[in-house]
Amino acid sequence: MKNHDLHITNSLTRKKEVFQPIKPPFVGLYVCGPTVYGDAHLGHARPAVTFDLVFRYLKHLGYKVRYVRNITDVGHLENDADDGEDKVAKKARLEQLEPMEVVQYYTDRYHHDMEKLNILKPSIEPRASGHIIEQIEMARAILKAGYAYEVNGSVYFDVARYNMDYKYGKLSGRVVEEMVAGNRDLEGQDEKRHPADFALWKKASPTHIMRWPSPWGEGFPGWHLECSAMGAKYLGTTFDIHGGGMDLLFPHHECEIAQSNAANGKDAVRYWMHNNMITINGQKMGKSLGNFITLREFFEGSHKSLHQAYDPMTIRFFILQAHYRSTLDFSNEALQAAEKGLQRLLQAMETLERIKASKTSSVDVSLLEKKCYEALNDDFNAPVAIAHLFDSVRTINSVKDKKESLSSDHLESLRNTFKTFVTDIFGLSGEISKQGEESGQIISGLMDLLLELRQEARKQKDWSTSDKIRDALNGLNINVKDGAEGSSWSISGKN
RNA sequence: GGUCUCGUGGCCGAGUGGCUAGGCGGAGGUCUGCAAAACCUUUUACAGCGGUUCGAAUCCGCUCGAGACCUCCA
Numbered sequence: 001m002k003n004h005d006l007h008i009t010n011s012l013t014r015k016k017e018v019f020q021p022i023k024p025p026f027v028g029l030y031v032c033g034p035t036v037y038g039d040a041h042l043g044h045a046r047p048a049v050t051f052d053l054v055f056r057y058l059k060h061l062g063y064k065v066r067y068v069r070n071i072t073d074v075g076h077l078e079n080d081a082d083d084g085e086d087k088v089a090k091k092a093r094l095e096q097l098e099p100m101e102v103v104q105y106y107t108d109r110y111h112h113d114m115e116k117l118n119i120l121k122p123s124i125e126p127r128a129s130g131h132i133i134e135q136i137e138m139a140r141a142i143l144k145a146g147y148a149y150e151v152n153g154s155v156y157f158d159v160a161r162y163n164m165d166y167k168y169g170k171l172s173g174r175v176v177e178e179m180v181a182g183n184r185d186l187e188g189q190d191e192k193r194h195p196a197d198f199a200l201w202k203k204a205s206p207t208h209i210m211r212w213p214s215p216w217g218e219g220f221p222g223w224h225l226e227c228s229a230m231g232a233k234y235l236g237t238t239f240d241i242h243g244g245g246m247d248l249l250f251p252h253h254e255c256e257i258a259q260s261n262a263a264n265g266k267d268a269v270r271y272w273m274h275n276n277m278i279t280i281n282g283q284k285m286g287k288s289l290g291n292f293i294t295l296r297e298f299f300e301g302s303h304k305s306l307h308q309a310y311d312p313m314t315i316r317f318f319i320l321q322a323h324y325r326s327t328l329d330f331s332n333e334a335l336q337a338a339e340k341g342l343q344r345l346l347q348a349m350e351t352l353e354r355i356k357a358s359k360t361s362s363v364d365v366s367l368l369e370k371k372c373y374e375a376l377n378d379d380f381n382a383p384v385a386i387a388h389l390f391d392s393v394r395t396i397n398s399v400k401d402k403k404e405s406l407s408s409d410h411l412e413s414l415r416n417t418f419k420t421f422v423t424d425i426f427g428l429s430g431e432i433s434k435q436g437e438e439s440g441q442i443i444s445g446l447m448d449l450l451l452e453l454r455q456e457a458r459k460q461k462d463w464s465t466s467d468k469i470r471d472a473l474n475g476l477n478i479n480v481k482d483g484a485e486g487s488s489w490s491i492s493g494k495n
Numbered sequence: 496g497g498u499c500u501c502g503u504g505g506c507c508g509a510g511u512g513g514c515u516a517g518g519c520g521g522a523g524g525u526c527u528g529c530a531a532a533a534c535c536u537u538u539u540a541c542a543g544c545g546g547u548u549c550g551a552a553u554c555c556g557c558u559c560g561a562g563a564c565c566u567c568c569a
Contacts, residue, residue, distance in 0.1 A: 031569095032569075033569090034569075035567090035568085035569095040569090041569090043568080043569050044569055045569085046569060047569050048569085050569095076567075076568095077566095077567075087567075169498095172498075172499085172564075172565085173498055173499070174497090174498065174564095174565075175497090175498090178497065178498085179497090179565075223567090244569070245568080245569030246500095246563070246564085246569085247563075247564070247567095247568055247569065248568085248569070249563095249564070250498095250564055250565070251564095251565085251566095274569095275569070276500090276563090277562090277563070277568095277569075278569085279562080282561065282562070283561095283562075284562075284563070284568085285569095286567090286568050286569085287567075287568050287569095288566090288567060288568055289568085292568095318507085321507075321508065321509095321517085321518070322507080322508060322509090323508085323509075326501090326508080326509090327500090327501080327562075327563085328507085328508085329506095329507070329508090330507095331506075331507075333505095333506050333507075333519080333520085334506065334507040334508085334519085335507090336506095336519075336520095337506070337507055337508095337518060337519035337520075338507080338518080338519080339519090340518080340519055340520095341507095341517085341518045341519065342518095344518080344519095344532095345518095347532085347533095351533095375509095381509080383508065383509055383516090383517075383518095384509060384510085384516075384517085386509095386517070386518080387508095387509070387516050387517035387518080388516090388517085389517090390516095390517055390518065391516090391517080394533095394534080397532090397533050397534070398533085398534065400533075400534095401526085401533060401534060403533095403534065403535095458528080461528070463528060463529075466528090466529095467529080467530085470530080470531090474530095474531090479531065479532080480530090480531075480532095481530095481531055481532045481533085482527070482530085482531080482532085483527095483532075483533080488532085490532090
């Protein structure tokens with residue numbers, strides 16, 4: 001285990017707290033995954049990248065992390081009214097598919113997008129529909145404890161009753177008494193005793209497709225219950241970190257807290273982490289607003305708002321350049337800036353492999369590693385760590401230009417630090433390495449040959465031949481750069 | 496209406512009492528057969544008003560503006 005002084009902003013206290021796992025070296029991390037009834041959009045990439053960073057960094061520090069990210073495939077209703085339709089079931093009805101076909105289709109596509117973004121797979125990826133029994137058991141426990149009631153085959157959480165023994169609303173700062181007045185009128189809430197009550201189990205109407213037997217008749221679980229049930233099953237009744245988007249803070253996470261306390265008599269989560277939203281024209285990118293752009297559309301450039309296609313790594317870097325608790329505003333300009341910046345960073349890493357050590361160093365690079373750790377220990381401040389790395393990029397390029405020098409110790413230290421942070425922790429990788437060992441080797445071999453031929457032409461001042469090679473490669477999005485030490489090349493972004 | 500967050504230079508974004516983050520863009524220069532890249536210099540900041548302080552972008556108050564949640568949303 002590395003020595004560290006990791007601080008995490010806990011949404012529950014709204015303060016930065018020292019991170020102390022319950023049972024080191026183990027860490028339990030639960031993150032709310034997607035409801036699989038549509039393609040993932042840019043907004044979905046935010047928690048994925050954020051908690052991928054958390055996962056990677058905790059592992060890097062030496063923790064044994066069990067990372068659970070669920071797939072919601074049942075119980076997520078269009079709205080809170082009794083006639084609210086299940087999101088998955090609705091999609092299935094519209095497309096005339098079996099609900100599980102919808103689930104499988106979008107789960108596969110989600111995985112594909114996540115892989116492109118170089119998101120590590122979670123340790124466990126449980127589905128809500130695979131844990132009906134656990135959810136029924138939890139609902140029973142809550143009923144038995146007296147914090148829920150049954151009406152017509154549905155089970156509702158009794159918020160008012162719960163609030164007498166615990167404090168409902170401590171995460172979102174809501175007060176139960178005040179929630180009645182502010183609540184909008186929703187039809188079909190007759191069964192609930194209090195507007196703030198929420199379903200643990202819903203009776204299935206005769207036409208409802210997704211249904212399971214339960215002590216209360218055929219039905220399906222409420223949305224909030226799955227996370228509580230699956231978190232407890234795989235991470236224990238108390239675990240370290242629970243993450244998700246800020247928009248889930250209320251009611252979803254508030255309900256989770258209540259369910260866990262009601263069922264187990266204690267809080268399930270030590271540290272609540274919430275990533276902020278991605279905005280577009282200053283407004284939240286979201287499904288209901290219809291202003292979202294899917295990740296596939298970004299990768300292909302196939303959305304009318306996009307001026308070009310964006311590499312998944314550009315998206316990843318774009319997200320890492322902002323702190324996870326800040327909103328991040330999308331625009332083509334901002335993404336293009338991220339694309340250029342990432343190229344500069346990755347190019348410097350390649351340069352780092354090529355430059356040769358001197359006897360002495362003219363610059364001090366020993367502090368870089370320390371500064372990067374300090375940044376990440378401060379609530380995973382990736383943008384600050386990246387800024388430090390960019391400072392070293394300038395140094396690296398100056399060494400390449402023979403304006404500065406590095407000793408072999410310093411050079412080695414820089415290489416290690418860049419690999420650790422850029423590759424391992426930030427999960428950023430260049431195009432070439434992703435193409436597989438074999439084809440990558442072939443390409444670099446071919447490029448060496450081409451550049452050698454071009455160099456010979458240049459020696460003989462045969463500019464037409466040398467420019468022809470360069471222009472043709474340019475046409476393939478390969479940039480040729482002539483330096484003092486010969487020429488180098490890189491693959492540029494797609495246009 | 497309630498709860499909360501935010502307003503930083505052309506753009507994206509760190510910072511949260513004194514030491515002008517960083518990236519992208521613009522301008523000038525060095526290098527180069529040309530180009531690209533790189534390097535150097537440079538440009539425009541902390542919404543407004545008041546207060547606390549030796550000192551505020553940073554703390555407090557007010558005003559204006561934007562957003563999130565209160566229904567599903569990452």
